[in-house]
Amino acid sequence: MDTAPHGSKAAWETREQILRAALKHFANAGYAATSVQRIVGDARVSKPALYYHFRDKAGLFDALVNQAHDGRFQVVREAAARGRGIREKLVEILTALFGYFHHNRELTRIAFSTAYAAPGEVPPGLCHFDKCRRNMEFFHSLMQDAQAAGELDNRFESRDLAYGFYGLTNFYLTAHLLIPHYRLDRKAARRLADLFLAGAAAKKSVKGRKP
Amino acid sequence: MDTAPHGSKAAWETREQILRAALKHFANAGYAATSVQRIVGDARVSKPALYYHFRDKAGLFDALVNQAHDGRFQVVREAAARGRGIREKLVEILTALFGYFHHNRELTRIAFSTAYAAPGEVPPGLCHFDKCRRNMEFFHSLMQDAQAAGELDNRFESRDLAYGFYGLTNFYLTAHLLIPHYRLDRKAARRLADLFLAGAAAKKSVKGRKP
DNA sequence: CATTTTACCTACCGTTCGGTAGGTTTATGG
């Protein structure tokens, strides 16, 4: 999709500069509303420099989107591996996602807006759908394992569990884009995992986990 | 924002035709990637006809976005009024939203993609943020009332409850855009409401509501 | 030292963009 520089250090830096500027503008204005002129203007390079390093505008965008999805997926997998038991896993995942999001806000914004965008807004051939499903399937298998281990209620379908938690996760991340004062830290992660696990309904007589 | 026709029946039909075509293209390609040329071409009217009925491209888009948000909000409010008790209310809301979505797929897609879009992708001055918050606040007050009535666990913050349910709702709607074979009907609404209320964790010894 | 490849440059291409100037037809009220 994009041609990497073959060795020169200056070339590598040019490429990074283009990527940085592109990330900023794509995150702020989306794909269609961002022009390559603005990118090269902000990166202080010429237009053919961009077209030397990347096949076209879509290829440049693709590189960023893949980076975003792959980074997020890796973070989730590593976090899940750290926790023992479903509750710890969910807390670790949420905490890690909140941290990743905080330090890669623009990448995350690109990932979300492309996932929810109209199909024709994003360049054709971009397979963000597969990336989303890979993420989803991981959550799905997580829930299935936890059901098999007796940690989760077997009367729910594992798909509903995966969707429910994935939706909760995504919503808090996207909400944080609009409402930045809502703190997303480990404490919030614990609250949300507990809400998901214990349910919102008032408990009649229960000595269960504290919310 | 847009000038309504003053009485002519043909004029009203022209306006509707423009709105129909615009809805189709904005939903399929987003705001920036949709050109007014394509809209007027599809609506079989001339460009000045569009600019006679609407101030500009942004005004046309604004009309559609407002229609989408207002329709959704009204549906949610009416559904909530139909249910007695928080569980019935949530089931009614989910069912009504699924139905509204099914019959207004393109409007809903516009509402979602603009809500999650990059700020610069959508025309400036579009106050979709207020529309989202109005929706959110309604859910928030719903949860607060249910907590006050002892139906929901007081140990959770009402904001977390509202966000959690809102996130679950939104995720299922957006997921349905990508995975249409996942049926969204009243049965699904009941499952999701129960998941939200009862929680995902396995019950040790509980004669609570059936999931 | 000659040659090839890398890593760009200036200048420009054809197309499409959102939007409008200015004229024309159609319904309406006096």
Next chain:
DNA sequence: CCATAAACCTACCGAACGGTAGGTAAAATG
């Protein structure tokens, strides 16, 4: 029957779009 407004039309504008042709300085390679 004439005037006025509504409801469009054809034709066009300047600007910006994504992308490229053709040339070049510097570095790697023989």
